Structures are given as C-alpha cells and as structure tokens.
Amino acid sequence: MDLSKLKILKKKIVKAVGNMTPENLKVAHKYFLNHFANQPEFSCEGESYPIKPKLLVAAKKAAGIEGQVAGACFRFIREYSFVHGVCTIEGRDATVIYCVDSECGLIIIDLPEEFRFLKLSLSCASVPDDECPGGGHRA
Numbered sequence: 001m002d003l004s005k006l007k008i009l010k011k012k013i014v015k016a017v018g019n020m021t022p023e024n025l026k027v028a029h030k031y032f033l034n035h036f037a038n039q040p041e042f043s044c045e046g047e048s049y050p051i052k053p054k055l056l057v058a059a060k061k062a063a064g065i066e067g068q069v070a071g072a073c074f075r076f077i078r079e080y081s082f083v084h085g086v087c088t089i090e091g092r093d094a095t096v097i098y099c100v101d102s103e104c105g106l107i108i109i110d111l112p113e114e115f116r117f118l119k120l121s122l123s124c125a126s127v128p129d130d131e132c133p134g135g136g137h138r139a
Contacts, residue, residue: 001041006080009035010099017104017119025117029108032097036084046075049083056096059107059120060089067091076100096120 012028036042056069067090074085074096081100088094089109098105098120107118 001039001045003045003077003080005035006077006082009097010080010082010102013097013099013105014102016106016117017121020117020119025106028097028106029115029117032095037095042084044075046077046082046084049074049076049085056087056089056107056120059118065090065118 009028009031012024012031016024016028056072060067060069068088070088072085072087074083076083083096083098083100083105085096086093087096089107093110095108095110096105097108103121105120107120109116109118
C-alpha cells in the first residue's frame with residue numbers, strides 16, 4: 001500500500017487540532033476515510049503498538065465523556081511517525097489517528113447521526129519510554 005499520502009493527512013490533522021472548526025475536522029476525517037480507512041490493508045500497516053488505555057481515558061475525561069475505553073488495537077507506522085487504530089468508548093466505535101512528531105491527533109467517535117471529535121495530545125516526554133511510539137524516540 002502506498003502510504004505517501006500520510007504526509008498530507010498529517011498536515012490536515014495538525015491543522016484540525018490547531019483550529020478545531022467543524023470544517024477543518026471534516027476535511028481531516030474525510031481525507032482519512034477516503035485514502036486510508038476504506039482500504040482493508042491499511043488496518044495491518046505498521047507494527048503493533050500497545051497504547052495504554054489510560055492515555056485515551058485522559059483525553060475522554062478532558063472532553064467530559066464518561067464510560068469505559070475497551071478493545072484498543074493500535075499500529076505504529078515508524079517511517080511516518082504515525083499511530084492509527086480503533087477502540088470503543090462508551091460502547092461506541094472510535095478511531096484514533098495520531099501524529100507522533102507533532103504530538104497531536106484525533107479521537108473520532110462514531111455516533112448515530114454524527115461524529116464526535118476529541119483532541120488527542122500526548123507528549124513522549126511525559127510518558128514512560130515503553131508507552132511512547134518508537135520506544136521513546138521522537139521523529
């Protein structure tokens with residue numbers, strides 16, 4: 001699979017996180033859906049990355065969301081410093097897309113009539129090396 005479009009996606013994510021307008025969020029999400037999420041082979045791209053649920057819990061708590069985080073499965077694409085994966089939050093499917101080098105990303109929760117976007121910002125400096133993509137190395 002050609003992953004070169006991850007560079008474009010990462011720019012869109014950084015813009016969306018920096019200025020969380022509905023339009024910026026929709027642009028980043030639509031690009032992800034059109035170029036990656038709808039490609040079955042993308043779900044296997046990268047190395048397994050066991051993100052700690054507490055990192056997702058912190059993001060959802062910051063957004064005022066109650067409920068459990070479960071079924072977390074993430075992959076780290078080292079060449080692009082990019083983490084992607086899925087989990088459930090409050091029993092709803094959620095997608096995580098995260099730019100390691102920019103230390104920002106989105107959690108996208110699939111609701112019945114819409115999507116809810118949560119800002120995800122983790123600093124590798126603030127978590128133990130074994131919880132940081134790439135073993136604690138920043139790109």
